[in-house]
Amino acid sequence: MSMYTLVDGLFLYPTPIGVYYAVSSIEQDKPRKFLMRLLQQTKTPVLNAGTLMSLMDVENEDKALDLLHHCQKLGWVQGIDEVIQSPEGSLEDILPPLLGNVSESGKVLLADDQGFYLACSGFPHETAEELSALSAEISTMHKRRSGVLMNNLGIASHAWAIIDGFGSSQTGFWPVFIGKTRFAIVISGIPHFNQPDFVTLIWALIIRYAK
Numbered sequence: 662m663s664m665y666t667l668v669d670g671l672f673l674y675p676t677p678i679g680v681y682y683a684v685s686s687i688e689q690d691k692p693r694k695f696l697m698r699l700l701q702q703t704k705t706p707v708l709n710a711g712t713l714m715s716l717m718d719v720e721n722e723d724k725a726l727d728l729l730h731h732c733q734k735l736g737w738v739q740g741i742d743e744v745i746q747s748p749e750g751s752l753e754d755i756l757p758p759l760l761g762n763v764s765e766s767g768k769v770l771l772a773d774d775q776g777f778y779l780a781c782s783g784f785p786h787e788t789a790e791e792l793s794a795l796s797a798e799i800s801t802m803h804k805r806r807s808g809v810l811m812n813n814l815g816i817a818s819h820a821w822a823i824i825d826g827f828g829s830s831q832t833g834f835w836p837v838f839i840g841k842t843r844f845a846i847v848i849s850g851i852p853h854f855n856q857p858d859f860v861t862l863i864w865a866l867i868i869r870y871a872k
Contacts (some may be wrong), residue, residue, distance in 0.1 A: 677857070679738055682696065685835075704746045705745045763859050793845075797845075820834060839867055
């Protein structure tokens, strides 16, 4: 018997840090699978045992509650009072303003794994093309050297940055893994991932590409 009980009348919604965890690696564990399934819903689901067991692909309610507690303790999920619908409209229309809100500078682009940008905010076209191509080259290099980074240095992150003399990021390259597709969010300056718009941005991409 689990020691945890659910609060009635809430809807399940991922936090920005939970969304970042969900898409920041290709490694699949139970929390990441749960968060990805949650982000494939077209609206925030009601928080009950049946919903949890379905999203977590388990048949034991106690195990579902234990995993929910683990995710809640890490700040990856939250209960909200009202239903939120998934973002509607074409990605071409909804992505640019969302991207602009996840950076202090407003200069952000989303690139695919072939080095082409899908949406952009703040960067001139020529700059966006060059940064997108660079993001693909960085991805290729990371794949070749990831074993050394992880096994020798203990660095599991896939993100890279161009830094200044103080060690601060001038331009960061943040991979986003959705299904079999790898995207890159390229940001000039300080990222603001801890924003509701980051959740909406990734939610829109997962609805489009995860299946």
